[in-house]
């Protein structure tokens with residue numbers, strides 16, 4: 456069975472590696488980095504010393520609703536800019552939304568790939584004298600043009616939870632000197648020194664997940680049971696999600712991050728990505744979002760546009776892939792606005808397939824055999 460996230464018990468993450476910190480220092484030597492429990496809180500702390508209430512931040516419309524909550528927490532307005540089919544900004548739309556109160560423009564490196572137009576966003580931010588936030592929540596290990604994604608702006612974030620089998624963990628990057636000197640970490644910065652109940656609960660959950668993996672039907676029943684009980688995090692409102700994220704990085708997440716082997720993880724993810732590419736090649740109903748996997752990129756998932764996404768998800772589930780999903784759940788106001796039609800279409804069509812290091816290419820090939828039958 457192919458699940459959405461790696462397990463604590465996967466070999467490539469539990470074997471002794473040099474850790475995430477060393478990788479970051481090597482690939483982002485000109486940035487300072489600070490650990491957090493969540494990327495959203497890291498974003499708030501990174502901006503707090505730079506902005507006054509009343510400003511606005513431009514973010515892509517193709518985004519999970521909770522990501523703008525830190526801006527609201529700082530008294531800033533979030534303004535959505537439209538995106539193209541490639542996920543590049545619609546630059547005409549973006550520029551029309553910039554005004555004297557714009558304090559920052561945010562780019563998002565979707566699925567571990569640099570957002571198309573990243574360099575242009577950086578130069579526009581310079582031109583309009585506002586900060587460029589490089590949101591790299593999706594992939595802590597992606598290196599683009601020799602530098603870690605997340606450090607291509609004045610400040611940026613990444614989320615360890617999307618890479619490792621951890622309940623939390625994120626990094627704030629301060630790249631620009633002014634950002635670094637105005638940064639005052641709040642009490643939520645840093646890594647917790649002790650093992651908390653939540654850590655034990657997470658490990659217990661991973662054990663349960665391992666057991667459930669032996670039976671797809673049992674897995675589905677438990678999932679259905681949990682979502683009936685309203686325990687599905689996607690059903691929590693954005694501000695509730697943000698408030699719940701206000702915890703420092705757990706001791707458990709720090710231990711896993713320190714033992715991780717970044718090169719092995721990236722290599723496995725790349726191999727899995729290519730395997731999905733091969734097995735889905737030639738299907739008329741599917742269009743992969745990326746046809747190239749540039750050197751240095753550590754894919755978060757394999758995104759593919761499906762003309763019938765629900766039917767494709769059902770087909771995958773029948774073949775044992777329970778970790779595929781559409782992304783993201785858009786804010787209702789975005790869905791209802793025709794300006795963001797492309798974002799809405801993408802959110803309906805795009806299916807993200809897992810490529811994490813807990814999967815071997817042979818498991819994906821076996822899915823390919825079943826899909827062909």
Ligand SMILES: Cc1ncc(COP(=O)(O)O)c(C=O)c1O
Nearest residue numbers: 493494495522563590592614625
């Ligand atoms: C693009 C993007 N940015 C930021 C975040 C926030 O990260 P975190 O959940 O660590 O707060 C997410 C989370 O899903 C995301 O998808």
